[in-house]
Amino acid sequence: MLSKDKMMLCERQADILQALGHPIRIAIAHFLKDGEQCVCDIAEFVGSERSNVSKHLSIMINAGLLESRKDGLNVIYRLKCRCIPDFLSCVTDVLKQQVKDNKKLSRVL
Protein backbone atom coordinates (compact mmCIF):
# COMPACT_ATOMS: atom_id res chain seq x y z
CA MET A 1 0.00 0.00 0.00
CA LEU A 2 1.18 3.45 -1.00
CA SER A 3 2.52 5.69 1.79
CA LYS A 4 1.00 9.11 2.50
CA ASP A 5 4.14 10.77 1.19
CA LYS A 6 4.15 8.86 -2.08
CA MET A 7 0.47 9.60 -2.53
CA MET A 8 1.22 13.30 -2.07
CA LEU A 9 3.92 13.03 -4.71
CA CYS A 10 1.43 11.41 -7.08
CA GLU A 11 -0.98 14.27 -6.46
CA ARG A 12 1.63 16.88 -7.29
CA GLN A 13 2.61 14.99 -10.41
CA ALA A 14 -1.05 14.78 -11.40
CA ASP A 15 -1.37 18.55 -10.92
CA ILE A 16 1.40 19.14 -13.41
CA LEU A 17 -0.02 16.68 -15.92
CA GLN A 18 -3.47 18.22 -15.64
CA ALA A 19 -2.06 21.69 -16.06
CA LEU A 20 -0.68 20.53 -19.42
CA GLY A 21 -3.52 18.17 -20.24
CA HIS A 22 -5.54 20.40 -22.52
CA PRO A 23 -4.98 20.98 -26.25
CA ILE A 24 -4.84 24.75 -25.86
CA ARG A 25 -2.37 24.56 -23.00
CA ILE A 26 -0.18 22.14 -24.92
CA ALA A 27 -0.25 24.50 -27.88
CA ILE A 28 0.73 27.38 -25.59
CA ALA A 29 3.68 25.38 -24.28
CA HIS A 30 4.79 24.58 -27.83
CA PHE A 31 4.49 28.25 -28.81
CA LEU A 32 6.52 29.44 -25.83
CA LYS A 33 9.35 27.00 -26.57
CA ASP A 34 10.56 29.53 -29.11
CA GLY A 35 10.46 32.45 -26.70
CA GLU A 36 8.20 34.63 -24.59
CA GLN A 37 4.92 35.98 -25.99
CA CYS A 38 2.06 38.28 -25.00
CA VAL A 39 -1.49 37.05 -24.39
CA CYS A 40 -2.62 38.68 -27.58
CA ASP A 41 -0.24 36.71 -29.78
CA ILE A 42 -0.80 33.51 -27.84
CA ALA A 43 -4.56 33.84 -28.35
CA GLU A 44 -4.04 34.40 -32.05
CA PHE A 45 -1.74 31.39 -32.27
CA VAL A 46 -4.03 28.94 -30.50
CA GLY A 47 -7.15 30.37 -32.14
CA SER A 48 -9.24 31.01 -29.05
CA GLU A 49 -10.78 33.98 -27.21
CA ARG A 50 -8.45 36.10 -25.14
CA SER A 51 -10.42 35.70 -21.93
CA ASN A 52 -10.34 31.96 -22.36
CA VAL A 53 -6.61 31.96 -23.09
CA SER A 54 -6.08 34.19 -20.08
CA LYS A 55 -7.69 31.54 -17.90
CA HIS A 56 -5.60 28.78 -19.40
CA LEU A 57 -2.50 30.86 -18.77
CA SER A 58 -3.40 31.36 -15.13
CA ILE A 59 -3.86 27.61 -14.73
CA MET A 60 -0.35 27.12 -16.07
CA ILE A 61 1.01 29.87 -13.84
CA ASN A 62 -0.58 28.27 -10.77
CA ALA A 63 0.96 24.94 -11.67
CA GLY A 64 4.36 26.61 -11.83
CA LEU A 65 4.79 25.97 -15.54
CA LEU A 66 4.90 29.60 -16.65
CA GLU A 67 5.94 32.98 -15.38
CA SER A 68 5.00 36.43 -16.63
CA ARG A 69 6.11 40.04 -16.64
CA LYS A 70 4.35 43.25 -17.53
CA ASP A 71 5.53 45.33 -20.46
CA GLY A 72 3.35 48.39 -20.80
CA LEU A 73 -0.12 47.25 -21.69
CA ASN A 74 1.04 43.75 -22.45
CA VAL A 75 1.71 40.82 -20.20
CA ILE A 76 4.46 38.58 -21.50
CA TYR A 77 4.49 34.89 -20.65
CA ARG A 78 7.36 32.44 -20.81
CA LEU A 79 8.13 28.86 -19.81
CA LYS A 80 9.39 28.78 -16.25
CA CYS A 81 11.40 25.64 -16.66
CA ARG A 82 13.67 24.46 -19.48
CA CYS A 83 12.54 20.92 -18.77
CA ILE A 84 9.03 21.47 -20.14
CA PRO A 85 10.09 21.06 -23.78
CA ASP A 86 11.89 17.84 -22.80
CA PHE A 87 8.75 16.77 -21.10
CA LEU A 88 6.65 17.47 -24.20
CA SER A 89 9.01 15.49 -26.36
CA CYS A 90 8.53 12.62 -23.91
CA VAL A 91 4.79 12.74 -24.64
CA THR A 92 5.62 12.73 -28.31
CA ASP A 93 7.72 9.61 -27.79
CA VAL A 94 4.72 7.85 -26.28
CA LEU A 95 2.64 8.92 -29.28
CA LYS A 96 5.28 7.75 -31.75
CA GLN A 97 5.42 4.40 -30.05
CA GLN A 98 1.64 4.09 -30.35
CA VAL A 99 1.76 4.94 -34.04
CA LYS A 100 4.48 2.33 -34.52
CA ASP A 101 2.38 -0.29 -32.74
CA ASN A 102 -0.62 0.61 -34.88
CA LYS A 103 1.42 0.16 -38.04
CA LYS A 104 2.59 -3.22 -36.86
CA LEU A 105 -1.03 -4.15 -36.17
CA SER A 106 -2.30 -2.88 -39.51
CA ARG A 107 0.29 -4.98 -41.34
CA VAL A 108 -1.17 -8.06 -39.69
CA LEU A 109 -4.77 -7.19 -40.57
Added chain:
Amino acid sequence: MLSKDKMMLCERQADILQALGHPIRIAIAHFLKDGEQCVCDIAEFVGSERSNVSKHLSIMINAGLLESRKDGLNVIYRLKCRCIPDFLSCVTDVLKQQVKDNKKLSRVL
Protein backbone atom coordinates in the same frame (compact mmCIF):
# COMPACT_ATOMS: atom_id res chain seq x y z
CA MET B 1 -1.93 30.45 -36.21
CA LEU B 2 -1.75 26.74 -35.50
CA SER B 3 -2.49 24.39 -38.40
CA LYS B 4 -5.27 21.80 -38.20
CA ASP B 5 -2.68 19.04 -38.12
CA LYS B 6 -0.70 20.57 -35.27
CA MET B 7 -3.91 21.14 -33.34
CA MET B 8 -4.74 17.46 -33.81
CA LEU B 9 -1.33 16.56 -32.48
CA CYS B 10 -1.93 18.75 -29.43
CA GLU B 11 -5.23 16.98 -28.84
CA ARG B 12 -3.60 13.57 -28.92
CA GLN B 13 -0.87 14.76 -26.57
CA ALA B 14 -3.51 16.16 -24.24
CA ASP B 15 -5.32 12.80 -24.28
CA ILE B 16 -2.18 11.09 -23.03
CA LEU B 17 -1.54 13.69 -20.36
CA GLN B 18 -5.12 13.52 -19.15
CA ALA B 19 -4.99 9.75 -19.05
CA LEU B 20 -2.10 10.08 -16.59
CA GLY B 21 -3.35 13.23 -14.88
CA HIS B 22 -4.96 11.69 -11.84
CA PRO B 23 -3.23 10.67 -8.60
CA ILE B 24 -4.58 7.13 -8.74
CA ARG B 25 -3.56 6.66 -12.36
CA ILE B 26 -0.07 7.99 -11.64
CA ALA B 27 0.19 5.59 -8.72
CA ILE B 28 -0.89 2.75 -11.00
CA ALA B 29 1.81 3.68 -13.51
CA HIS B 30 4.43 3.75 -10.76
CA PHE B 31 3.27 0.37 -9.47
CA LEU B 32 3.39 -1.23 -12.92
CA LYS B 33 6.93 -0.01 -13.54
CA ASP B 34 8.09 -3.00 -11.51
CA GLY B 35 6.02 -5.52 -13.44
CA GLU B 36 2.49 -6.57 -14.32
CA GLN B 37 -0.20 -6.79 -11.65
CA CYS B 38 -3.81 -7.85 -11.27
CA VAL B 39 -6.64 -5.40 -10.50
CA CYS B 40 -6.92 -6.77 -7.02
CA ASP B 41 -3.34 -5.95 -6.08
CA ILE B 42 -3.45 -2.61 -7.88
CA ALA B 43 -6.55 -1.63 -5.90
CA GLU B 44 -4.85 -2.63 -2.67
CA PHE B 45 -1.76 -0.63 -3.61
CA VAL B 46 -3.55 2.59 -4.51
CA GLY B 47 -6.05 2.23 -1.67
CA SER B 48 -9.26 2.58 -3.61
CA GLU B 49 -12.33 0.51 -4.49
CA ARG B 50 -11.92 -2.14 -7.15
CA SER B 51 -14.71 -0.86 -9.34
CA ASN B 52 -13.17 2.59 -9.25
CA VAL B 53 -9.71 1.24 -10.05
CA SER B 54 -11.24 -0.81 -12.85
CA LYS B 55 -12.53 2.40 -14.42
CA HIS B 56 -9.19 4.13 -14.07
CA LEU B 57 -7.54 1.14 -15.71
CA SER B 58 -9.92 1.28 -18.65
CA ILE B 59 -9.15 4.98 -19.12
CA MET B 60 -5.46 4.08 -19.31
CA ILE B 61 -6.16 1.20 -21.69
CA ASN B 62 -8.16 3.48 -23.99
CA ALA B 63 -5.31 5.99 -24.03
CA GLY B 64 -2.97 3.22 -25.09
CA LEU B 65 -0.90 3.38 -21.92
CA LEU B 66 -1.64 -0.12 -20.66
CA GLU B 67 -2.46 -3.54 -22.00
CA SER B 68 -3.97 -6.51 -20.23
CA ARG B 69 -4.29 -10.27 -20.38
CA LYS B 70 -6.57 -12.71 -18.63
CA ASP B 71 -5.15 -15.28 -16.28
CA GLY B 72 -7.93 -17.42 -14.90
CA LEU B 73 -10.11 -15.22 -12.73
CA ASN B 74 -7.61 -12.40 -12.77
CA VAL B 75 -6.91 -9.72 -15.33
CA ILE B 76 -3.28 -8.70 -15.39
CA TYR B 77 -2.30 -5.20 -16.44
CA ARG B 78 1.06 -3.95 -17.62
CA LEU B 79 2.58 -0.80 -19.11
CA LYS B 80 2.29 -0.92 -22.87
CA CYS B 81 5.27 1.27 -23.54
CA ARG B 82 8.73 1.36 -21.95
CA CYS B 83 8.74 5.12 -22.41
CA ILE B 84 6.11 5.73 -19.72
CA PRO B 85 8.59 5.46 -16.84
CA ASP B 86 10.85 7.92 -18.70
CA PHE B 87 7.89 10.15 -19.07
CA LEU B 88 7.10 9.99 -15.36
CA SER B 89 10.66 10.84 -14.47
CA CYS B 90 10.29 13.88 -16.74
CA VAL B 91 7.37 15.03 -14.58
CA THR B 92 9.52 14.45 -11.54
CA ASP B 93 12.20 16.66 -13.09
CA VAL B 94 9.69 19.49 -13.41
CA LEU B 95 8.72 19.00 -9.76
CA LYS B 96 12.35 18.94 -8.64
CA GLN B 97 12.98 22.16 -10.51
CA GLN B 98 10.02 23.76 -8.76
CA VAL B 99 11.27 22.65 -5.36
CA LYS B 100 14.69 24.06 -6.20
CA ASP B 101 13.15 27.41 -7.20
CA ASN B 102 11.13 27.47 -3.99
CA LYS B 103 14.25 26.90 -1.93
CA LYS B 104 15.98 29.74 -3.71
CA LEU B 105 12.99 31.95 -3.01
CA SER B 106 12.76 30.95 0.65
CA ARG B 107 16.41 31.84 1.19
CA VAL B 108 15.62 35.36 0.00
CA LEU B 109 12.57 35.79 2.23
Added chain:
DNA sequence: TTACTATGTGAGTATATAATCACATACTCA
Protein backbone atom coordinates in the same frame (compact mmCIF):
# COMPACT_ATOMS: atom_id res chain seq x y z
C1' DT C 1 -8.73 64.77 -19.09
C1' DT C 2 -10.78 61.31 -22.71
C1' DA C 3 -10.55 57.53 -25.85
C1' DC C 4 -8.41 53.41 -26.69
C1' DT C 5 -6.10 48.84 -25.92
C1' DA C 6 -4.53 44.54 -23.45
C1' DT C 7 -5.57 41.80 -19.89
C1' DG C 8 -8.04 39.66 -16.02
C1' DT C 9 -12.28 38.26 -13.56
C1' DG C 10 -17.11 36.99 -12.26
C1' DA C 11 -21.58 34.88 -13.56
C1' DG C 12 -23.83 31.57 -15.97
C1' DT C 13 -24.13 27.41 -18.64
C1' DA C 14 -22.80 23.10 -20.61
C1' DT C 15 -20.10 19.28 -20.32
C1' DA C 16 -16.79 16.02 -18.34
C1' DT C 17 -15.03 13.52 -14.58
C1' DA C 18 -14.86 10.85 -10.29
C1' DA C 19 -16.77 8.03 -6.77
C1' DT C 20 -20.06 4.83 -4.90
C1' DC C 21 -23.27 1.24 -5.02
C1' DA C 22 -25.69 -2.53 -6.98
C1' DC C 23 -25.56 -5.84 -10.23
C1' DA C 24 -23.88 -8.69 -14.25
C1' DT C 25 -20.32 -11.56 -16.15
C1' DA C 26 -16.78 -14.96 -16.30
C1' DC C 27 -13.97 -18.08 -14.32
C1' DT C 28 -12.52 -21.67 -10.58
C1' DC C 29 -13.12 -25.41 -7.71
C1' DA C 30 -15.60 -28.59 -4.86
Added chain:
DNA sequence: TGAGTATGTGATTATATACTCACATAGTAA
Protein backbone atom coordinates in the same frame (compact mmCIF):
# COMPACT_ATOMS: atom_id res chain seq x y z
C1' DT D 1 -24.08 -28.64 -10.81
C1' DG D 2 -23.66 -24.61 -7.25
C1' DA D 3 -20.83 -21.54 -4.26
C1' DG D 4 -17.47 -18.37 -4.31
C1' DT D 5 -14.19 -14.90 -6.34
C1' DA D 6 -12.26 -11.24 -9.59
C1' DT D 7 -13.57 -8.05 -12.65
C1' DG D 8 -16.41 -4.87 -15.43
C1' DT D 9 -20.48 -1.90 -16.13
C1' DG D 10 -24.67 1.05 -15.50
C1' DA D 11 -27.10 4.50 -12.71
C1' DT D 12 -26.68 8.09 -9.77
C1' DT D 13 -24.71 11.95 -7.59
C1' DA D 14 -21.27 15.36 -6.61
C1' DT D 15 -17.77 18.04 -8.25
C1' DA D 16 -14.62 20.13 -11.58
C1' DT D 17 -13.72 22.07 -15.97
C1' DA D 18 -14.23 24.79 -20.19
C1' DC D 19 -16.31 28.32 -22.63
C1' DT D 20 -18.77 32.68 -23.50
C1' DC D 21 -20.13 37.13 -22.42
C1' DA D 22 -20.07 41.32 -19.92
C1' DC D 23 -17.53 44.15 -17.21
C1' DA D 24 -13.49 45.87 -14.40
C1' DT D 25 -8.71 47.24 -14.27
C1' DA D 26 -4.44 49.20 -15.78
C1' DG D 27 -1.73 51.25 -18.89
C1' DT D 28 -1.00 54.33 -23.35
C1' DA D 29 -1.35 58.27 -26.00
C1' DA D 30 -3.73 62.24 -27.83
